[in-house]
Amino acid sequence: MNTILLFTALQKKISLRDVENGLISNTYMLAVVVAIVTLALAILISSQISYEGGANPKDPRKRKITFWILAVLTPVIFYMYNLFLVIPNIKKGPATAKFFTTSAITPVISLVTFIVLGVILSKIFKTKKIGNWFNKTKNNS
């Protein structure tokens, strides 16, 4: 996994061969894993937001906002991770160039994964709190 590569890279800069043979595919996998983890965090936070009474309950909106904040943060975090923790440990030149496309695409992958899984889960569990992520908020009294 990338973590192992990272530790390895700390001792020795990652070569073009390492980038081609493992880092790219691992980074794609990590993008999906990060999306799943942040989605789990979104589920946890959304579930902790209590149902509110009153004419204008804000809880569905809070859950929506939670989802979209984490949706935005997921690619940003992942891009930062690539930028500050992975790229500096790749040998400059062709290896860095080779990884550049991956570092640009994987945040998008994490974002898409986050949103697609979010939509699926929200529709499956539409009666639960995460159902609010893609439900229309009812016009109240």
Added chain:
Amino acid sequence: MSNSKNFVIAIGGTGMRCLESFVHTCAMGLYDNKEFNVLTLDTDYSNGNKERTTQLIDNYNQIKSDVSGTEGKINNNTFFSAKLNLFDVVTDYNNQGRETFSSLTNLASESDELSDNKILADLFLGEAVQEFNLAHGYRAQTHLGSYLMYHALVELARKIKESKANETEKEFGKYLELLYEAGADAKIFVFGSVFGGTGASSIPVIPVALNKALSVFAGGQQAISEDAKYGCTLLTEYFRFTKPKDSQKTTKKDAVIADSSFFTLNSQAALQFYDEDPTVKSTYTKMYHLGWPKEFLSIDFSKNKSEDKTITGGAAQKNGCHIIELLCATAAWDFFNSESGLNEAKASVLYKSVNYKNNQINFSFNDMIGDAENGSLFKEKFGNFVGFMHLVLTENDGALGHDGTKLLLNRIAESTNDYSTLESQYTINLTDYFRKFGYSIEGSNFNAGWLYQIRSSFNGKLILDDKAFTSNPKELKKLEPGKLFSEKEYHWKDTKILGDTYDPFVKILKDEDTKPFENQNVETTREKFIAHIYNAINKSIKTN
């Protein structure tokens, strides 16, 4: 047509308020699988208490009936489970020639001062009593009232028989038919006071008057079964009002005005009468004696009203409710649910006492319809319904003018489309019912509904924790609908950290297994929605 054997008759202003309490106990679900034919009987079309109660029953029936107008059914184990059929009778004393005893009996037109009729009337009734305006009731003149109420019912039956009655008056004929059809299974309960006018006049004569009216209506071919069971409240004085000034009594029509300072004396005389009168003792099966301690100040119906004279009746007579009226409603519960003592030849007088000290009465759920199972039943029904009220009015701002029921419905709609056909008028009606039951807030004005009125009618505790009856806006904002009892074991499930009961309630509300059960016997979408809420509240209770 109804095939119910249960009959409730409310007479006069106090009877109407007792009926109001009875309707709320029906809404709580205390009368599962029961149907009642309710007769409101008054001398005054415009009486405020009567108007309030009939509107409440209309509201109750709107909540149960379907959008097509199909009446709701008898339900089981839910709120609003009883079916109520309302019949309205008003003795008409407003038309010319019917305003006073003398004009009604044609005495006024008799020229011979020594006619038999005049002498007989003078023997029993003073001149002032013969001449006062009857439109606002019998003004505590029970000797006159009993005579006139008997006459009014028989006269009405005759009008129906002779096809001279209007559509409203014909309702009484239907009620008589139902009484006849119920036969020996008929159970008839009468709400009224013994110290005032209309109710006190009517309670002693109502069984014989109804029987005579049925006989007239059916051309002498029918009678109420001799085995029909009658019950009533013997409610002694518990309120007072402004003493009439002499200046108010200057005209003939107002020469007699009820004076609440005589209510104690009236009560004493009435109880003596009920104890001795053979007709009353043989017609009634159970009489529930209810009174209010002398040490407690009776409720002042003139308080906070700028009355320069005594209110004799009319729209202005819209008095607040009192805990004793709820106790009258619980007496009715005992009558309709207990078979004990129903086959006695002589009336039994029933009562129970409540402990009080330091000028406080603390009512527990065991003080209402009995202890053990009955106490638990009352606790569950009362607590759950007040919880439902706070869900609508407090948690969802129903008291502030929003449609709190619609907001609850929106939550259920997140999980099911079962109630998508419920129209907004229905949710408005249910929210409105809760405003009548609980409270409403307009601007800075807190308007106490039935529950808050009975709570404030005495010092002490009413089943729930005091905070369940708060009118303080800040406290209401913090109020948890699931923590109304002082005893924690009756609380609803809560979130562990914040102790919030609304969040777990909504989760349960959205559960598939809170949908109505077959044994709840709910048919209309409206009834199903109410049963759904009932199930969710029941499931929310920690110990359930």
